[in-house]
Amino acid sequence: MWVPAQAADKTPKPVAQKTKPAVTKHHLRRAVSNKNVARAERPSHGQLAGLHGTPDSLALRSSVAYVIDQDTHEVLLSKNDQAVLPIASITKLMTGLLISEARLPMDEPITITQDDVDTEKGSSSRLRVGTTLSRGELLHLALMASENRAAHALGRTYPGGLPNFVALMNAKAAMLGMRDTRYVEPTGLSSKNQSSAKDLAVLVGTAYHDPLLRELSTSPEHQVAVGKHSLQYHTTNRLVKNPNWDIGLQKTGYISEAGQCLVMQAKVAGRKLIMVFLDSAGKLSRIADAERVRRWVEVYHPSAPRSQT
Numbered sequence: 477m478w479v480p481a482q483a484a485d486k487t488p489k490p491v492a493q494k495t496k497p498a499v500t501k502h503h504l505r506r507a508v509s510n511k512n513v514a515r516a517e518r519p520s521h522g523q524l525a526g527l528h529g530t531p532d533s534l535a536l537r538s539s540v541a542y543v544i545d546q547d548t549h550e551v552l553l554s555k556n557d558q559a560v561l562p563i564a565s566i567t568k569l570m571t572g573l574l575i576s577e578a579r580l581p582m583d584e585p586i587t588i589t590q591d592d593v594d595t596e597k598g599s600s601s602r603l604r605v606g607t608t609l610s611r612g613e614l615l616h617l618a619l620m621a622s623e624n625r626a627a628h629a630l631g632r633t634y635p636g637g638l639p640n641f642v643a644l645m646n647a648k649a650a651m652l653g654m655r656d657t658r659y660v661e662p663t664g665l666s667s668k669n670q671s672s673a674k675d676l677a678v679l680v681g682t683a684y685h686d687p688l689l690r691e692l693s694t695s696p697e698h699q700v701a702v703g704k705h706s707l708q709y710h711t712t713n714r715l716v717k718n719p720n721w722d723i724g725l726q727k728t729g730y731i732s733e734a735g736q737c738l739v740m741q742a743k744v745a746g747r748k749l750i751m752v753f754l755d756s757a758g759k760l761s762r763i764a765d766a767e768r769v770r771r772w773v774e775v776y777h778p779s780a781p782r783s784q785t
Contacts, residue, residue, distance in 0.1 A: 593605065684750075
């Protein structure tokens with residue numbers, strides 16, 4: 477009897493086994509990227525307060541902005557300038573100011589310890605525990621590249637220890653009349669480090685008079701030797717390398733609670749300006765806001781030409 481071909485072989489066919497795909501570096505990078513996006517999407521304090529709804533003539537993406545003439549103190553632009561918000565790594569400007577004013581030996585070696593590891597945000601660092609650099613090198617990396625472990629180590633090794641350093645940060649702010657400012661640590665990773673744009677303009681104006689802070693904060697890049705290797709660091713502010721800008725002092729900052737932040741002293745259209753941008757939405761928005769202000773000042777607020785005598 478004839479049997480259909482498909483019925484002739486009754487041997488069960490092997491079932492394909494499902495296997496988990498290997499976890500590659502690509503998957504890990506994507507997972508980290510997605511994690512960072514999730515962090516970035518958390519609303520900032522400014523967003524929660526509704527500050528982004530405040531209109532301004534330049535359509536800035538920063539919910540807080542303040543621009544003044546450093547010499548005349550004329551206010552050229554003001555947007556929510558008294559709002560008190562987290563300031564992220566703008567904190568490091570006060571850290572640097574205290575370290576510089578203390579006249580501590582800049583060649584003194586300081587070793588990164590476990591105490592300097594970020595437990596607040598879990599941020600990474602290329603300065604491994606056990607790395608030893610000079611105080612001057614750590615200050616350079618803190619101001620130029622916003623290195624968190626460097627800033628923490630500077631505060632931790634200050635005479636009297638970290639608690640004394642934080643107390644001095646607040647005392648210095650009070651002495652400068654920064655009434656809306658409070659510090660709890662030297663890096664800016666804590667959202668409890670808070671200030672207003674007006675207060676930060678005072679800090680920038682004070683820090684600008686320190687030649688060391690001007691030099692280190694506007695350094696485009698710096699290389700440090702760590703053991704047999706060298707680490708190359710770059711500025712966190714791309715405007716430093718922009719030929720259209722003449723920047724005398726600067727500092728950037730970011731944590732999700734603060735948004736993107738930027739403070740600068742810069743010469744624009746013949747004027748020495750202090751600019752503060754807080755809680756900017758978008759990775760490059762603080763840079764775009766600074767560019768908008770620069771072009772606006774060049775057109776509408778250039779310095780008056782000096783009379784010929």
